[in-house]
Amino acid sequence: MYLRLFVVLVTISLHGHISTMASDPDPIQDFCIPNPKFGSIRTIAHLSILPCKNSTEVTTDDFVFSGLKLAGNFTETGLATIPVNPTVFPGLNTLGMSFVRADLQVGAINPPHFHPRATEITYVVQGSVYSGFVDSNNQVFASVIEQGEVMVFPRGLVHFQMNVGKKPATVFGSFNSQNPGNQKIPSAIFGSGIDVELLEKAFGLSPKEIGTMRRRFDPKTVK
Numbered sequence: 001m002y003l004r005l006f007v008v009l010v011t012i013s014l015h016g017h018i019s020t021m022a023s024d025p026d027p028i029q030d031f032c033i034p035n036p037k038f039g040s041i042r043t044i045a046h047l048s049i050l051p052c053k054n055s056t057e058v059t060t061d062d063f064v065f066s067g068l069k070l071a072g073n074f075t076e077t078g079l080a081t082i083p084v085n086p087t088v089f090p091g092l093n094t095l096g097m098s099f100v101r102a103d104l105q106v107g108a109i110n111p112p113h114f115h116p117r118a119t120e121i122t123y124v125v126q127g128s129v130y131s132g133f134v135d136s137n138n139q140v141f142a143s144v145i146e147q148g149e150v151m152v153f154p155r156g157l158v159h160f161q162m163n164v165g166k167k168p169a170t171v172f173g174s175f176n177s178q179n180p181g182n183q184k185i186p187s188a189i190f191g192s193g194i195d196v197e198l199l200e201k202a203f204g205l206s207p208k209e210i211g212t213m214r215r216r217f218d219p220k221t222v223k
């Protein structure tokens, strides 16, 4: 009986410990609005510890973000994203959360990518979105998510979306990190400057084919 209780307690405390390590640090105060006196939030937000404003100088506006009413700017592939993290919404700082609005034109995709520091839950506000992820055994979990439905993408796993409906789609994604990171597979592989010979051997492609991929995914190569 005592042994069983001990095992349960140890299990709970181990899980508590593991989940603490797998997320942003716990806040040590109610909130921490970065203090602009110490530099532009855009340039200091990458620091893990930001000097906070005196809470007597904090206002309601620090906790309100109004930049999600409309879609962002569409890329030539028909995807528009507005990442909302402490860089644009200082009120999120130290709270261990951030989110994104993504709009996809008909047929547009959000290419395979992953967030190294966050699980994402996506909510389809409008449209029909083929959504899925791949686990570390290369098993794919994908289906068409309709308006009002959510799907979860576990932390660090490659995931993707495609608007398969007949009208534009809007999704919101919520992250359990204020800085989830976003690594896009095509540009991580072909747009990052990995040695061409290695890419040829890894993918069984010719130098010409590698060149095609590089021109497509490397922002530094002239198109």
Ligand SMILES: *[C@@H]1O[C@H](CO)[C@@H](O)[C@H](O)[C@H]1NC(C)=O
Pocket (backbone or CB within 6 Å): 054, 055, 056
């Ligand atoms: C915050 O501002 C109040 C009011 O001006 C002041 O009394 C307090 O000392 C300040 N706190 C800090 C940590 O500077």
Ligand SMILES: *[C@@H]1O[C@H](CO)[C@@H](O)[C@H](O)[C@H]1NC(C)=O
Pocket (backbone or CB within 6 Å): 071, 072, 073, 082
């Ligand atoms: C869209 O582009 C315009 C012009 O470059 C810019 O002013 C605006 O901030 C952009 N919108 C978003 C949501 O990034």
